[in-house]
Amino acid sequence: MSESAAEIKSLKMAELNKLNLPKFWREILQIAGPDMFIKIWRVASCPENQWKQDKIYVPSIKKYQEFQCVQIIKCFIESNMSCTEITKELEKHGMSRSPDTIRRIAKKYELGEVPLR
Incomplete structure (x- = not known):
């Protein structure tokens, strides 16, 4: 500059x-x-x-963070990682998701069964 x-x-x-x-x-x-x-x-x-009377709605950043987490989980599932491996990898980055949550994501996006270990 x-x-x-x-x-x-x-x-x-x-x-x-x-x-x-x-x-x-x-x-x-x-x-x-x-x-x-x-x-x-x-x-x-x-x-x-304006949302109402000179106010704007600001969505929580958590919405974006959750979206990013789901994208990461989908990549891990597509890489054939187990629920245990995915959980450990997420924890390294300060994210915590249960095996049930990982399986729900796999089901929602039709990514197949994810082994526990």
Whole structure:
């Protein structure tokens, strides 16, 4: 980034920080940068995106984490791993699923029977 681009970004950040936005929005600003932040803010503030009375619905990150876990389990099942092996592998990454859960996922996605061991 050129010096002038860095200066412009710094000025935009300072301007947005003067708005005394809630902590949640300041964190998004820091992560996304000023230009992307403004785009996000515009989308979030459109009446058609409002849930009710100037509020937007923010789904829990757990929904995404669960989706990712299911995708990982599906890959392990397709690699012919047993429930025990899958459970151990998931635990290495801070995820905990029972053999019954693994079998339900296999059944739901028609991946066949998964051996316990």
